[in-house]
Amino acid sequence: xxxxxxxxxxxxxxxxxxxxxxxxxxxxxxxxxxxxxxxxxxxxxxxxxxxxxxxxxxxxxxxxxxxxxxxxxxxxxxxxxxxxxxxxxxxxxxxxxxxxxxxxxxxxxxxxxxxxxxxxxxxxxxxxxxxxxxxxxxxxxxxxxxxxxxxxxxxxxxxxxxxxxxxxxxxxxxxxxxxxxxxxxxxxxxxxxxxxxxxxxxxxxxxxxxxxxxxxxxxxxxxxxxxxxxxxxxxxxxxxxxxxxxxxxxxxxxxxxxxxxxxxxxxxxxxxxxxxxxxxxxxxxxxxxxxxxxxxxxxxxxxxxxxxxxxxx
Amino acid sequence: xxxxxxxxxxxxxxxxxxxxxxxxxxxxxxxxxxxxxxxxxxxxxxxxxxxxxxxxxxxxxxxxxxxxxxxxxxxxxxxxxxxxxxxxxxxxxxxxxxxxxxxxxxxxxxxxxxxxxxxxxxxxxxxxxxxxxxxxxxxxxxxxxxxxxxxxxxxxxxxxxxxxxxxxxxxxxxxxxxxxxxxxxxxxxxxxxxxxxxxxxxxxxxxxxxxxxxxxxxxxxxxxxxxxxxxxxxxxxxxxxxxxxxxxxxxxxxxxxxxxxxxxxxxxxxxxxxxxxxxxxxx
Numbered sequence: 212x213x214x215x216x217x218x219x220x221x222x223x224x225x226x227x228x229x230x231x232x233x234x235x236x237x238x239x240x241x242x243x244x245x246x247x248x249x250x251x252x253x254x255x256x257x258x259x260x261x262x263x264x265x266x267x268x269x270x271x272x273x274x275x276x277x278x279x280x281x282x283x284x285x286x287x288x289x290x291x292x293x294x295x296x297x298x299x300x301x302x303x304x305x306x307x308x309x310x311x312x313x314x315x316x317x318x319x320x321x322x323x324x325x326x327x328x329x330x331x332x333x334x335x336x337x338x339x340x341x342x343x344x345x346x347x348x349x350x351x352x353x354x355x356x357x358x359x360x361x362x363x364x365x366x367x368x369x370x371x372x373x374x375x376x377x378x379x380x381x382x383x384x385x386x387x388x389x390x391x392x393x394x395x396x397x398x399x400x401x402x403x404x405x406x407x408x409x410x411x412x413x414x415x416x417x418x419x420x421x422x423x424x425x426x427x428x429x430x431x432x433x434x435x436x437x438x439x440x441x442x443x444x445x446x447x448x449x450x451x452x453x454x455x456x457x458x459x460x461x462x463x464x465x466x467x468x469x470x471x472x473x474x475x476x477x478x479x480x481x482x483x484x485x486x487x488x489x490x491x492x493x494x495x496x497x498x499x500x501x502x503x504x505x506x507x508x509x510x511x512x513x514x515x516x517x518x519x520x521x522x523x524x
Numbered sequence: 525x526x527x528x529x530x531x532x533x534x535x536x537x538x539x540x541x542x543x544x545x546x547x548x549x550x551x552x553x554x555x556x557x558x559x560x561x562x563x564x565x566x567x568x569x570x571x572x573x574x575x576x577x578x579x580x581x582x583x584x585x586x587x588x589x590x591x592x593x594x595x596x597x598x599x600x601x602x603x604x605x606x607x608x609x610x611x612x613x614x615x616x617x618x619x620x621x622x623x624x625x626x627x628x629x630x631x632x633x634x635x636x637x638x639x640x641x642x643x644x645x646x647x648x649x650x651x652x653x654x655x656x657x658x659x660x661x662x663x664x665x666x667x668x669x670x671x672x673x674x675x676x677x678x679x680x681x682x683x684x685x686x687x688x689x690x691x692x693x694x695x696x697x698x699x700x701x702x703x704x705x706x707x708x709x710x711x712x713x714x715x716x717x718x719x720x721x722x723x724x725x726x727x728x729x730x731x732x733x734x735x736x737x738x739x740x741x742x743x744x745x746x747x748x749x750x751x752x753x754x755x756x757x758x759x760x761x762x763x764x765x766x767x768x769x770x771x772x773x774x775x776x777x778x779x780x781x782x783x784x785x786x787x788x789x790x791x792x793x794x795x796x797x798x799x800x801x802x803x804x805x806x807x
Contacts, residue, residue, distance in 0.1 A: 232706075233628060255645055258648050319540060324537070330540060336786070340786075341735070341781065341782070344759075347759060361568070362569075478647050478739070482648070482743065498648075
């Protein structure tokens with residue numbers, strides 16, 4: 212009989228502890244929760260709503276058009292799909308070169324090389340510089356009167372200066388080069404982290420069994436780092452598909468929109484400050500939704516296909 | 525056998541050396557060209573080093589009225605400092621709440637925030653964001669972006685913090701709780717001081733991404749050039765009419781804008797690396 216009230220008291224104090232703790236937990240994340248509704252959910256809803264309208268911010272022009280924006284996107288908008296073509300072209304050139312280069316360098320840095328830490332830091336350095344500034348620097352270096360032409364002429368590799376940004380293919384080559392320059396260092400870091408996780412005993416065993424360097428590379432090293440390779444590829448695909456600032460500043464789509472990737476295309480046509488007023492923002496919302504769905508789809512397909520990589524050993 | 529090995533070694537060093545040169549060259553050239561006169565930049569591109577060294581570009585940039593580096597730098601500094609402070613606060617609190625909190629709806633909230641990382645409609649959402657910002661009278665200013673930072677929480681950082689807190693012994697919290705410490709009190713008195721390495725990582729990565737950002741600061745300061753950050757200001761020079769005549773200013777501006785991140789990198793190298801490793805490879 213005497214115990215009851217004590218127990219009751221303890222229980223209620225425990226319970227009130229849980230309630231206060233819960234309230235305090237919600238207080239701590241209250242700002243991000245408000246931010247979620249105001250700065251994330253509302254903009255998404257806004258875009259989903261206007262995708263069904265013709266909307267250029269002039270109220271009298273606004274009208275509901277149903278599926279029309281989506282139909283136009285799929286049937287009439289060659290430029291938009293050309294920008295997707297450029298995005299894939301960019302990815303097909305950039306990713307294999309960059310990942311191979313990063314892998315070779317990281318294998319070398321993982322071996323008996325002096326100054327590993329220094330080299331690793333220097334290779335990573337371009338990654339910390341603003342993409343916009345990199346675009347600016349490379350547009351200067353590869354301008355007609357830039358240092359690239361200057362040096363090539365001086366060394367007599369070419370007789371006449373190349374106008375890098377006047378044709379699609381040379382412009383694309385410069386973009387790919389600048390972009391690889393920017394990000395290959397981070398892939399070296401990832402590959403090095405993966406290589407250092409491979410147990411040394413396996414290599415020693417292989418050596419005892421008389422495996423040569425190539426067998427070791429393809430039968431041991433690559434399979435052992437496959438799970439990390441899955442992540443590296445994932446990050447590389449996502450990064451490449453959303454490439455934006457560097458192209459926006461370097462070529463801004465030049466010549467005549469032929470180097471626009473999908474992100475720069477959307478910005479050049481629908482974002483204030485980059486497009487003329489009067490752009491059909493409703494249509495831009497529809498294109499943004501299509502873009503998000505395509506990127507989501509690619510991610511999903513990649514995850515499905517690459518599942519094997521994460522369970523290879 | 526031994527000879528072959530040394531040849532292979534030589535090729536390795538040579539290969540790495542070539543890549544080293546290619547990596548350093550654009551940065552080196554930018555710094556070197558920023559000390560050239562504008563005429564030399566345009567007429568003598570073949571020489572990497574300036575023939576006639578001049579500091580005029582920096583002097584002009586520092587004192588020019590329409591490309592006012594002093595103001596641009598100040599904008600970049602306060603924009604970055606506030607963004608870093610709030611990113612650290614929000615992501616450490618978020619990580620703590622999701623690691624140690626025990627409240628109804630925890631998993632739902634966590635799931636929604638995680639799912640949000642994958643939903644991105646891109647640049648079109650600047651319209652509603654600009655609407656909100658002008659509704660609270662912060663349009664044409666970096667304060668709109670800072671306020672968005674106050675209400676934001678980077679889930680990648682939350683994951684890093686949560687992972688770190690999960691490795692701390694729970695007895696720490698329980699002891700403090702018995703001493704009468706509240707849930708919030710435990711965070712500020714016990715957990716936060718232990719988070720120093722994670723805070724350094726979050727701080728340096730946020731510093732880098734905020735300082736370097738171009739698109740959002742440009743859009744949010746449209747029509748108000750005196751609010752631009754240094755990056756937005758330098759790139760804006762390229763898009764104005766007299767771009768060709770301003771390469772000297774642009775290069776000097778570029779150097780001014782990359783020096784802070786290079787210094788931060790030199791000091792906090794290991795935090796960059798550890799942050800990226802824990803964020804990507806393990807996650």
